[in-house]
Amino acid sequence: MKKMLLASIAAAMLWTTTVFAYPAIQVYVDGQGITFDQPPVIVEDRTLVPMRAIFQALGSEVAWSESDQTITSTKNGDTIVLKIGDAGLYKNGQLKYTMAVPARIMNGRTLVPLRAVAEAFDAQVGWDPQGYVVTVISSQSGGENNDTTSVKADDGTVVLSFRMDIPKSKGSYASQMEKTLNEEAKALAKAYVDTYGKKAKTEYEAAKAKGISFSPYYYVGSYEITREDSKFVSFYGTSTQYTGEMQGQRGCTSHTFSAKNGKELTLSDIIGDSEKELQAFWMTSFGALIDEKPAGFYSNAKARLEKNLDIVGFYVTKDGLGFYLPPETIAPNEAGIISFTVKYDL
Template sequence: MNVRKMLLLPFMVIFLLGSLGLQAKAVQAADSLEYREYDNLINILEDGDGQNRVFQFTTKNKLTAVNTTLSLYINNIKADPKDYTVDYDSYTITLNKAPYSGSELHIQYGIIPGFEWGEGISGTPNVGIALPKGDGSTRTFSVPLYYTLSSTKNVSLYINGTKVTSSNFTFNAKTNTITLSEKQQVPYSGSTIYFYIPAASITGPLSPTGAEAENPPVTSPVPTATPKSSPSASPVPSATPKSSPTASPKPSVTPKSSPSASPSPGAATPAATPSPSTGKETSGKPKEPLAHVPTGESYPGSITAMSGNIFTVTLPAAAGGSGFTSYLMVKNASGQVVRQIKLEPGSTSIYSLANLGLPTGGYYSYLKTVNQSGGLSASIPQFMTVNHEPNNIQVYIGGEKQSYEQPPVNSNGNVLVPLRAIFESLGATVEWDSSTQTVTATKEGRTVVLTIGSKTAYINGVPVTLSAEPQLVNGYTMVPVRFVSEAFGGEVEWNGEASSVVVFQNKPSVPTSAESEQPAAAPPEPTESGPSSSSPILSNISKGISAPSDIVFVIDVTGSMGEVIDYIKESVKSFVDSVPAGSNFAVMAYRDFNYYDDYYNDVESFDFTQDKDKLKGYLDTLVAYGGGDDDESGLEAIHMGAYILEELGSSNAKRIIFVTDAAVHDTYLLSQFTVQETVDMLKADKITFDAIAPTSGHAYNQIIQLVNSNPGGMLYDIEDASVLSLHE
């Protein structure tokens, strides 16, 4: 029996004895944890123990099958609704199959219009009410209020996670309506709108007729979760490793059940301008703010467009610091990351849009600085266009490239576009009078009238002289894009070098959080001549795998991995298509176990599967964020990977592919294991160990020992892993 089995045996015996006789009982956390995450509420359940199928959840919010949408997640993977049933009366979830021991379970339910919940704002209990979503024109919203109020003081309104100044809206308690002033921008279509009432202002329910009921006052909802003050508040066992050298790695397989404290409404939705006081958009509790790196408009770096499709990036030394990393981020119009380039503080860099290899389209670029503990500062995203066919004029509305049956034309310096297409793109309704050759467009009380061949147009009856008259081109009625867009409140810019017209009716809202930075481009699909990997590193590894194998990807997902995590995820997706059929794959993503983090699990384990699409879905959930000191808990994660390899019980060859940019903790003060113990374990269990890691320094001296533990292992330089190489 090897050393690791001996360490695990006492824990497994206790676990098995403790689980006897519990099959028919509902599992309920001793102290239910529920918190806000963007436009959802998350409720942590008890971990799986391999036998129980019935899990009970506690909430002070009223849930029904109608007023919300509820989903179950097992190890952060959304479960198939066919695999479980929800009893809203008893607040229990029954699974068809018991989750394996150590599985992390939580439910997520949506804050949809009409839903009501309890939430703390600045330490004060409030009742939140989700109002109808914005439609781009409405300024008055009905509040589905079922209470009488003793006061309307201190009510608050949030649109897309940003608090509306009290002077910019009014609440009418008699009609239960909220009206935005003209100073407040109209919420664009799909905007989330939340109204909050202090719980202390609620005195009782309304009767069906709207009059105050005679029933005694009801107790209003209270905040569903308050931020924990210490790790001991966690309702399920923490993954924090024990300091004893004989501790078993098994208990640490369970991710911490406290990925986040309850965020404030202002931080509930990712925003392009995170609060400097938090340093991180997605959480209301300060992590470790980048105090000397302002965020938003005050961010010290800048991106400046130059002639020749060139832009410069200036990053002063003020954006740097010990443990800080800065990047140039480029997203496509869908908000997916297409380029991420590491920057050196105190320098100015020049980039060519053509050399970045971006296809024709619109892109958002911004600068960001992160630290290991999750602090983040970012500049305001800027929109830019790439056009590899400058003779063809491109039109972008709200960042989206428009496609017209009749391409835009240049008429004496004026860009003309098909009238119906442009009007409808701007949200206007169009009427065409063939007898008078007149088009009439209306939107939000504004009427625009144009006539073919006439330079005189009318806006609400007021004549306006056009720089170019509407005209017929190949049977299409073409109108000047600048006049039409500005007539309906749009801002228009012309990029002559890229032959692009850019129109924005509303200020673009582009999130800069780590969660929002999903990669855009997938690697090439396998061809008929055989599968291949876009990653030279993983291609070399796959060449040595000639028979079905059981492979665990042990991946460092701390903040410093931000530059390479997308490369790793996309490369792994391609890699699994290049190994023999019958192989099993699992993922063990880890952070810093000895550093308690309210925001991110220190380990996320995704069980073995032969379903490659399922594995790729696992990978898409990974976010590089958080962490503590420079060294990470790689040895614990490797032992966890070895454990699940053993549990699988397969006769396939066993392999661990380890990915990190840092050294590992290898002293009993900060780790359960040493490097030598891990080498001995890999030898005993005959696990081939490959690594994508530093090839110099302390990390190299540690990891090369693991690679050499068995024949066949290889070490590849983490510096060769880059998002850019995916597009070469």
């Protein structure tokens, strides 16, 4: 265990805090957080984002014409065109939307209205007004298995959507591993629809009757393969959901399999440390993160940690292990998933 304790000195918490006039806007496309070279902004209740990053995240090509300040983006044979300061968004030569807030240039960056450009490429867009989280579900995602479902109101409007993206493994037991993840996704989708489907339809109809906007409910998640070699295939998944009054709730899960026989592995299958040693290590390592930035954690974070050591999750990395705690275990929801990685010879 000494090797892991020494390595924990380099543990890094995967969240940052930035101060804005309103909370920092987070944008997820198919479950993946998007990094922008300029933060998204809100103008007249519309979210604008840097054009290149959002179009690339949607899987489209984008071109900028300086002479007439026109943006052209193409995807799967469709072309959309926007012009700085012009309210019209054109798709395949036809007016698609008249935007309340057109594209504009701010701080030397070209910003476009996120919802308009995403929906022009047939994506679904969800907005969490409490957590300032935008979730985009694109019309397709290559190289992945997608478990999707939705609930529609009587007029055909999508009021709730669920999507989980699962990357394809190249291993001999890929289908066996994907079956485990797909079964989990289907169970999550059923639980989400059963719990919130009726509520979403009711709230949509109430908002429609009052003539006010409704933010669709959504659950978007994705797995990434953190290691795949002759020993292990490890998956680490994150998710974001919005359920009306709740903030953009985040979640996490993981699965690690033997590459030799496809069996799902527990941590004790991988390392020989006792449960007591592991718990002491987690107390020391997560405790170090709390001590580093105490203001970002609950005031009783260490006591909460001690009571929740049984829900510490793990995944295998290329050169070691990653450990994590679900959101709101030892820190507020806005802190996200508290995690760290350590080097360990497996």
